[in-house]
Amino acid sequence: MINPNTRLPPYLADMQREVEGYAREYGLDFFDTVFEMLDYQRMNEVASYGGFPTRYPHWRFGMEYEQLSKSYEYGLSKIYEMVINNNPCYAYLLEGNSSVDQKMVMAHVYGHCDFFKNNYYFSKTNRRMIDGMANHAMRVRKHIERHGIEKIESFIDVCLALDNLIDPMSPYIERRSKPRKEEESSEATPEVPRLRAKAYMDKFINPPEFMEAQKKRLDDEKQQEKNFPEHPERDVLHFLIEHAPLERWERDVLEVVRNEAYYFAPQGATKIMNEGWATYWHSKIMTQRALTASEIIDYADHASGVTATAQGQLNPYKLGVELYRHVEERWDKGRFGKEWDECQDMAARKSWDRRVGLGRKKIFEVRKLYSDVTFIDEFFTEEFCREQKFFSFGFNERSGNWEIESREFKKVKMRLLSQLTNFGQPFILVVDGNFENRGELLLKHKHESVDLRIDYARDTLESLCKVWKRPVCILTRVDGKGKILRYDGRDHSDKNADYV
Amino acid sequence: MIGESRQPTAHSPQFQRRTGARGSVKLLLIPILIVPMLAWKAYERREADHAAVTRRAAEEIARRQSMQDEKRSRWQSRCIARLQTAQSHDSFRMKWPIKTSTGGEFAFSTSERGCGAASVVVWISSRNRSKLFSPIGSEITNSDWRCRSYPFDGLCGSGFGTDCQRREAEESATISIHRGPGTQEERDLAAVGRWQQAADDCLEMAK
Numbered sequence: 249m250i251n252p253n254t255r256l257p258p259y260l261a262d263m264q265r266e267v268e269g270y271a272r273e274y275g276l277d278f279f280d281t282v283f284e285m286l287d288y289q290r291m292n293e294v295a296s297y298g299g300f301p302t303r304y305p306h307w308r309f310g311m312e313y314e315q316l317s318k319s320y321e322y323g324l325s326k327i328y329e330m331v332i333n334n335n336p337c338y339a340y341l342l343e344g345n346s347s348v349d350q351k352m353v354m355a356h357v358y359g360h361c362d363f364f365k366n367n368y369y370f371s372k373t374n375r376r377m378i379d380g381m382a383n384h385a386m387r388v389r390k391h392i393e394r395h396g397i398e399k400i401e402s403f404i405d406v407c408l409a410l411d412n413l414i415d416p417m418s419p420y421i422e423r424r425s426k427p428r429k430e431e432e433s434s435e436a437t438p439e440v441p442r443l444r445a446k447a448y449m450d451k452f453i454n455p456p457e458f459m460e461a462q463k464k465r466l467d468d469e470k471q472q473e474k475n476f477p478e479h480p481e482r483d484v485l486h487f488l489i490e491h492a493p494l495e496r497w498e499r500d501v502l503e504v505v506r507n508e509a510y511y512f513a514p515q516g517a518t519k520i521m522n523e524g525w526a527t528y529w530h531s532k533i534m535t536q537r538a539l540t541a542s543e544i545i546d547y548a549d550h551a552s553g554v555t556a557t558a559q560g561q562l563n564p565y566k567l568g569v570e571l572y573r574h575v576e577e578r579w580d581k582g583r584f585g586k587e588w589d590e591c592q593d594m595a596a597r598k599s600w601d602r603r604v605g606l607g608r609k610k611i612f613e614v615r616k617l618y619s620d621v622t623f624i625d626e627f628f629t630e631e632f633c634r635e636q637k638f639f640s641f642g643f644n645e646r647s648g649n650w651e652i653e654s655r656e657f658k659k660v661k662m663r664l665l666s667q668l669t670n671f672g673q674p675f676i677l678v679v680d681g682n683f684e685n686r687g688e689l690l691l692k693h694k695h696e697s698v699d700l701r702i703d704y705a706r707d708t709l710e711s712l713c714k715v716w717k718r719p720v721c722i723l724t725r726v727d728g729k730g731k732i733l734r735y736d737g738r739d740h741s742d743k744n745a746d747y748v
Numbered sequence: 749m750i751g752e753s754r755q756p757t758a759h760s761p762q763f764q765r766r767t768g769a770r771g772s773v774k775l776l777l778i779p780i781l782i783v784p785m786l787a788w789k790a791y792e793r794r795e796a797d798h799a800a801v802t803r804r805a806a807e808e809i810a811r812r813q814s815m816q817d818e819k820r821s822r823w824q825s826r827c828i829a830r831l832q833t834a835q836s837h838d839s840f841r842m843k844w845p846i847k848t849s850t851g852g853e854f855a856f857s858t859s860e861r862g863c864g865a866a867s868v869v870v871w872i873s874s875r876n877r878s879k880l881f882s883p884i885g886s887e888i889t890n891s892d893w894r895c896r897s898y899p900f901d902g903l904c905g906s907g908f909g910t911d912c913q914r915r916e917a918e919e920s921a922t923i924s925i926h927r928g929p930g931t932q933e934e935r936d937l938a939a940v941g942r943w944q945q946a947a948d949d950c951l952e953m954a955k
Contacts, residue, residue, distance in 0.1 A: 308760075408760035674765050698765040707761035 256283055260341070263351055270537045271358035275612065276529065278361035279375075280336035283354070287343045291327050292316040294340055298512070299332040300381045304388035304504065305397070306404050329353040333364040333515070335375035348543040349550060355533040359526030366616050367521070369514040372419035377511055384504040391497040403498060407505040409711035412673050413484035414506060416513040423482075438466060480677040480692065485509070487678045492715050502715070516671050520620045524568015527554065528611075531569065562664075567636075571623065574632050575614055576607035597631075621668050628664065630657040638664075666696075674700055679723070689716045690732075693724035695747065700724050702733070709735040723747060 256264060264283055271278070286294065296312035297303045319325050328349060331339040339357040341350055364370050374380050392400045415423070440462040445453035472478060481487045485506040489499055515522070531551065539547055555566040578584055582602025591597055614623065639655045640663040654660065666672075675694035683690035689712065693700055705722060712720045712735075719736040723745060730747030733740065 405760050409762055411760075412762050672765065674763050676763050693763070701764045701766045704761045704764045708763050711760070 256285055260350060264354055267351060267354040267533065267538060268358065270533045271355065271529065274532065276358055276362040278337065278358055278365050281339055281357060281361050282336050283339050283341055285341050285343050288320055288326065289317065291340060291342050292320065295327055295330055299330050300378060302382045302385045304385045305392065306401060329357060331357045331360045333370060333373060334378050337361040337364060338378065346546060348546045351538050352530050352534055352547060352550065355530035355538065356526045359529035360522060363522050363525045363615055367518060368617055369518050369619050373511055373514055384508065387500055387504060391501065395497060400501065403501055406711045406714045407502050409708050410485060411505050411509040413676055414509050414513065415482040416517060418483055440466065476681045477678060480679045482677050484676060484678050488715050491681055493717050517619045520564040520568040521615065521618060521623050523564040524572050525615050527565045527569040528572045570636060571627055571632065572611050575627050576611050579610035580605055580607035621665060624664055624668060628661055633657045633660055683721060688719045688721060691722040693722055695725040699726055705733055706735065706740050709733060713737050
């Protein structure tokens with residue numbers, strides 16, 4: 249629990265009012281934001297809890313705490329700020345930071361808060377998640393008191409191995425059509441409706457081959473209905489909650505893990521946008537309004553640390569803020585639309601400026617409607633790629649070196665998008681809950697040119713088996729060949745299979 | 749440290765693509781502003797001296813063990829127990845600092861996860877024993893505690909290993925910098941340049 253004495257001292261409260269005023273003047277729109285001041289130990293505690301004051305008990309939080317606090321103690325890094333998506337938003341400031349840092353952090357936080365409130369991907373998240381997390385903690389603690397910590401914690405370990413097997417887009421899309429009525433789903437295949445025709449015209453109006461094809465389609469649909477699940481199910485956790493033979497407490501714990509996974513999913517899907525937006529606004533607010541002359545050097549020093557690009561790593565702050573600025577510039581100068589797209593003259597493109605001044609409006613629209621993938625897909629242009637000196641790299645097995653693969657725009661962009669799509673994780677679907685009529689669970693890895701890591705897949709199958717309580721299999725492709733990996737609770741095996 | 753991942757723990761490996769661990773985007777989920785500190789600031793942090801850290805860790809453990817909040821101390825003591833288990837495998841920590849009368853050798857090499865100098869691991873070979881050290885200077889062998897590599901941000905020797913470097917430099921003033929395998933031309937040159945700079949700084953500190 250957070251120490252109740254975390255109120256801001258008066259000078260910081262004044263600073264907050266000042267920065268909040270600037271943020272609102274720029275048009276940012278956010279929930280009320282509560283700032284709390286924490287010392288580094290408490291900051292690390294809260295950070296290890298994923299930003300929340302209360303979480304269910306689990307050893308990994310302690311492990312993360314140790315890692316964060318050691319990292320701080322050894323002078324490797326420090327957390328300046330943290331903010332959580334809630335109404336009101338809660339943000340934590342680190343005690344002992346200089347006032348210019350605190351000011352920057354506040355401006356940064358208001359950027360995040362605006363993003364949380366307005367970005368579409370956050371629209372379905374629980375805005376009372378502080379209570380939600382506390383409630384989850386209470387539920388898990390209740391189970392611990394009843395069944396013992398070892399049992400519950402081990403099961404949470406299992407659930408955490410599966411918590412990426414959700415369908416992050418399901419809150420926004422109705423995946424399944426409504427269940428059909430009883431009479432519609434009877435055993436017999438429905439008759440293919442025929443158009444009325446006189447006998448001598450019938451074979452022209454209702455051609456036999458067409459009728460045959462229709463009948464086959466209906467038969468296939470009927471067959472599909474018998475499948476379990478009827479359609480491949482991407483939300484594996486949901487399928488397990490509904491159909492796995494779990495005890496009540498197990499189901500409850502799995503639901504907790506799933507709920508939290510859904511809560512965090514939009515943050516993963518918009519990391520670059522969210523950090524870029526916050527960085528854009530802290531930079532704007534600080535440099536145009538909030539900074540005094542004596543603070544500029546310190547500010548520049550620290551802000552450059554935030555946007556520094558480490559080799560081989562994608563810095564979301566840097567990429568995000570540069571992309572927003574790029575979009576703003578393009579829309580300010582009218583670099584969009586048919587005429588712009590069709591212009592091949594490099595000199596003309598370089599000096600293109602229609603002075604339309606739509607940049608600010610555009611970036612607000614972008615922050616409302618886009619996620620990282622769509623943001624990059626739409627606005628990561630060739631010019632931007634060249635300006636920012638992007639390249640893709642990979643391991644060259646022949647030379648045994650990590651090498652720059654390409655500076656070619658298309659390849660860089662494809663690499664970037666493929667890393668961001670589904671958070672860079674493989675697509676896994678439940679395709680059969682009664683595989684080979686033995687009650688085994690069959691998953692399918694939707695292969696998209698990259699194989700699964702077999703060691704991880706095996707470990708995950710072991711976790712899955714503990715939930716399904718029967719053998720589990722996954723159909724995937726290994727080195728171009730279809731393969732089913734199976735775990736029966738004791739041994740792993742694999743066999744060749746058709747991958748379609 | 750920006751962009752450092754929360755890897756799946758050893759207890760909860762998840763389905764991953766084969767190349768997922770290399771060069772892919774790994775991000776902290778919660779919005780969090782973590783700024784790597786400059787190396788010279790790290791040098792200045794005298795409390796990062798091992799003895800002080802050990803003392804503080806002991807105080808911290810004692811403090812937490814006496815915590816009123818029973819439920820919290822429960823998981824904390826559990827994780828401390830796990831940490832201690834991890835450390836019991838860790839001969840290096842027990843013997844810190846290593847006495848290298850014959851002079852030790854430090855080798856920086858790029859980790860297999862990173863690209864160029866993006867992340868480094870520190871190998872210390874001393875008395876014919878090689879060990880892989882984690883960013884926090886402790887050997888990690890326990891399966892619960894995977895070795896993580898931190899980005900080497902090129903700021904004058906910042907990154908982990910700073911204290912080891914300094915200590916080793918003080919004792920033997922022998923540091924050899926090896927180019928890591930698998931770097932290429934410009935990245936190599938830039939990386940080696942920075943490492944060399946880091947080594948120079950260490951030696952300067954040791955004088």
